[in-house]
Amino acid sequence: MEIxxxxxxPAELKQKPDENALGFGAYFSDxxxxxxxxxxxxxxxxISKYGEFSLDPAAMVLHYGQAIFEGLKAYRGKDNKTYLxxxxxxxxxxxRSAQRMCMPELDIELVYKGISTLLGIDRDWVPSAxxxxxxxxxxxxxxxxxxxxxxxxxxxxxxxxxxxxxYYPEGFNPVKIFVTDKYVRAVRGGVGEAKTxxxxxxxxxxxxxxxxQGFTQVLWLDACDRQSVEEVGTMNIFxxxxxxxxxxxxNGSILPGITRESVIQLCRDQGxxxxxxxxxxxxxxxxxDEGRLQEVFGTGTAASISPVGSLFHKDRECCINHCNTGPxxxxxxxxxxxxxxxxxxxxxxWVSCLGD
Ligand SMILES: *Cc1c(COP(=O)(O)O)cnc(C)c1O
Numbered sequence: 001m002e003i004x005x006x007x008x009x010p011a012e013l014k015q016k017p018d019e020n021a022l023g024f025g026a027y028f029s030d031x032x033x034x035x036x037x038x039x040x041x042x043x044x045x046x047i048s049k050y051g052e053f054s055l056d057p058a059a060m061v062l063h064y065g066q067a068i069f070e071g072l073k074a075y076r077g078k079d080n081k082t083y084l085x086x087x088x089x090x091x092x093x094x095x096r097s098a099q100r101m102c103m104p105e106l107d108i109e110l111v112y113k114g115i116s117t118l119l120g121i122d123r124d125w126v127p128s129a130x131x132x133x134x135x136x137x138x139x140x141x142x143x144x145x146x147x148x149x150x151x152x153x154x155x156x157x158x159x160x161x162x163x164x165x166x167y168y169p170e171g172f173n174p175v176k177i178f179v180t181d182k183y184v185r186a187v188r189g190g191v192g193e194a195k196t197x198x199x200x201x202x203x204x205x206x207x208x209x210x211x212x213q214g215f216t217q218v219l220w221l222d223a224c225d226r227q228s229v230e231e232v233g234t235m236n237i238f239x240x241x242x243x244x245x246x247x248x249x250x251n252g253s254i255l256p257g258i259t260r261e262s263v264i265q266l267c268r269d270q271g272x273x274x275x276x277x278x279x280x281x282x283x284x285x286x287x288x289d290e291g292r293l294q295e296v297f298g299t300g301t302a303a304s305i306s307p308v309g310s311l312f313h314k315d316r317e318c319c320i321n322h323c324n325t326g327p328x329x330x331x332x333x334x335x336x337x338x339x340x341x342x343x344x345x346x347x348x349x350w351v352s353c354l355g356d
Contacts, residue, residue, distance in 0.1 A: 001042075001043070001045055001107075001110055002045075003033075003045045003046065003047060003110075003113065003114050003117060004044070004045070004046040004047070005046070005047045005048075005117070005121070006046070006047070006048045006049070007031070007047075007049075007121065008030050008031065008049040008050075012030075012049060013030050014029075014030055016124070016125070016163075017163065019127045019128065019129035019132055019163070019165075020129055020165070021165070022127065022129075022132055022163050022164055022165035023164070023165055024135075024162075024164045024165065024302070025135065025162050025164065026162070027162060027163055028050055028160055028161065028162050029050060029122040029125040029134070029160070029161040029162070029163070030049065030050055030121075030122055030125070031047055031048065031049060031050055031118055031121050031122050031161075032047070032048065032049075032050045032051075032118070032158055032159060032160050032161075033045070033046070033047050033114040033115060033117070033118045033158060033159040034046055034047075034048065034156070034157070034158045035106075035111075035114070035156075035157045035158070036143075036154070036155070036156055036157075037104050037154060037155040037156075037157070038144075038153060038154040038155075042104070042106065042107065042110075042157070045110060045114055047114065047117060047118050047121060050160065053156065053158075055143060056143070056145035057145075058145040058146055058147060059141075059142065059143045059144065059145055060142040060143070060144050060145075060146060060152040061141040061142045061143065061152075063147060064142070064149055065196070065197055065198045065201075066101050066102070066103055066141065066142035066151070066152055066155075067139070067140070067141045067142070067196060067197035067198075068094060068097040068098060068101055068103060068139070068140050068194060068195055068196050068197070069094075069137060069138065069139040069140070069195055069196075069197070070090045070091070070093065070094045070136075070137070070138045070139075070195060071090075071135065071136070071137060071195075071234075071301050071302070072084065072085065072086075072087055072090045072135075072136045072258075072301055073085065073133040073134065073135055073136065073164075073301060073340075074119055074126050074133060074134040074136060074161075074354070075126075075133050075340050075341045075342070076126045076127065076128050076133075076341075077341050077342035077343070077353075078341070078342070078343065079342065081342065081353050081354065082119055082123060082126050082134075082353070082354040083340060083341060083342045083351050083352070083353055083354070084116075084119075084351070084352045084354065085258075085339070085340045085350055085351060086258050086262070086350045086351075087112060087115070087352060088108060088112060089258045089261075090138070090258065091106070091108040091111055091112060091138070092108065093195065093256065093258070094106065094111075094138060094140070094195070095108065096193075096194070097194040097195050097196055098140065100191060100193065100194040100196070101191070101194060101196055102151035103140055103142070103151070103152075103155060104155060106140075106157060111138065111157075111159075114159065115136060115138065115159050116352075116354055118159060118161065119134070119136075119161070119354055120354065122134075122161055123354075125161060125163055126163075127163050129165075129166070130166060131165070131166025131167065131168065132163065132164065132165050132166055133163075133164055134161050134162070134163050134164070135161070135162045135163070135164045135302075136159060136161055137159065137160050137161075137162065138157070138158075138159040139157070139158055139159070139160075140155055140156070140157045141155065141156050142154070142155055143155060143156045164302075167302060167303045167304070167306075168303075172307055172325040172329070172330065172333070174307040174308060174309030174310075174320075174323055174324060174325055175216040175217060175298075175306055175307070175308055175309060176214065176215045176216055176309055176310050176312070177215060177216065177217050177218070177219050177232060177308055177310070177311050177312070178210035178213065178215035178217070178218050178219070178312050179218075179219040179221065179281055179311055179312060179313035179314075180206050180210070180218050180219070180220065180221070181221055181226045181313070181314070182206070183203075183205065183206040183218075183220075184220065184221070184222075184223035184226075185199065185202065185203055185206075185220040185223075185230065185231075185253070186199060186220075186223065186230070186253040186254075187223035187224065187253055188224075188251060188252040188253050189252065190253060192230075192252065192253035192254060192255065193250070193252055193253065193254065193255060193256060195255060199255075203218070203233065206218045207233065215312065217232050217233040217235075217298075218232065218233060219231075219232050219237065219281075219311065220232070221281060222253070223253065225280075227280040227281060227282060228248065228278045228279065228280055228281075229248055229279050229280065229281055229284065230248060230253060230254050231248070231254050231255065232298045232306075232308075234255075234300050234302060235257070235259075235298030235299055235300035235302075235303065235306060236248075236254065236255070236257040236259070236260035236298065236299050236300065237296065237297075237298050237299075237308075238260075238263065238295075238296070238297050238298075238299065239279060239284060239287075239293065239295070239296050240293070240294040240295040240296070240326070240328060241284075241287045241292050241293055241294065242287075242292050242294075243272075243273065243294070244273050244274075244275055245267055245272055245273060245274045245275070245328070246274075246275050246276075246277060246279050247260065247264070247274070247275075247276055248276070248277075248278060248279060249276040249277060249278065250276075251278075257299055257300055258301070259299040259300050259301060259304060259305075259336070260299050262299075262336065262348075262350065263299050263305075263332055263336075264276070265348070266332060266335055266336070267328075267332070272328075281311075281313055284296075284311065284318065285311075285313065285316060285318050288318045288319075288320065293318070293320060294320075294321065294326060294328075295307070295320065295321055295326030295327075295328050295329055296308035296311065296320050297326070297328075297329040297332070304333055304336050304337065304340075305329050305332050305333040305336065307324075307325040307326060307329040307330075308320060309321075309323035309324070310323055339351060
């Protein structure tokens with residue numbers, strides 16, 4: 001399928017924001033990639049000027065929430081080239097989310113071509129400031145007008161680009177995390193493994209309550225036993241106990257993170273022991289009481305590695321590594337960054353270079 005391209009006129013191009021004050025998700029580039037689905041097929045892939053959509057008030061996404069998305073980043077290397085990290089893994093996961101939500105799958109090669117062409121056109125939007133990146137947000141929503149709960153017959157797919165600042169402008173900052181046993185995020189058999197909008201809507205109240213008490217994020221526990229650790233906000237979680245690196249298994253209610261999988265591989269290749277197994281919050285606190293809990297960190301595209309300084313559960317606080325960043329968190333952050341920015345040879349074939 002040919003991707004049509006209509007570029008914005010030079011006078012319509014936006015002023016670029018200050019690269020040192022980008023924050024997250026506040027600015028959007030000049031163009032977007034859009035595709036539509038009806039009569040059982042995707043058609044009309046097009047790159048055009050970034051702009052509004054018109055949606056019927058009965059568009060099914062607005063009522064029943066058939067909406068899925070992805071998040072990945074474009075990195076500017078020292079050679080000025082643009083790098084992507086495992087982009088086809090994100091597109092494969094988008095298709096798995098689509099399956100779970102009874103939405104149509106996409107042709108991964110076509111979407112990859114659309115996104116890389118879009119990145120070529122908006123290449124000046126990939127920031128050069130240290131740690132800053134261009135966040136890529138592929139999204140699919142049900143746009144058929146109609147009430148009644150069933151899979152829609154019409155969909156809109158689009159990808160927008162947002163320059164985002166360094167997650168740690170002043171160096172690593174270990175986060176304080178609230179472990180909730182009042183709210184739950186997902187349950188086996190539900191949609192926790194899908195990157196679908198409703199999961200995030202459902203998580204907001206717990207996050208707001210935690211933030212009002214001075215915590216950065218919420219750690220979710222298993223919805224049934226309220227003991228087994230699941231994940232944090234938009235990150236998977238790892239614990240280091242007696243030199244063993246432990247992360248909860250992909251049990252159906254956890255989002256299968258690409259950073260998670262990459263970290264497991266990096267650690268194993270460095271000769272470290274990684275175990276995917278259930279771990280309860282009581283085990284974590286007990287290991288800390290006994291001085292065996294060495295590090296806790298989250299993994300996700302936004303922060304890459306996020307060291308956890310303390311966990312708060314049932315009126316008890318567990319301060320990890322004196323609330324400082326541990327050596328493994330730092331090492332993994334450096335290793336991932338070196339691969340993502342093309343500073344170091346990538347032995348895994350994880351990185352795609354988009355040229356100039
Ligand atoms: C996106 C996401 C992650 C992290 O996935 P990555 O592929 O590593 O970015 C973890 N948990 C949730 C709930 C997420 O939405």
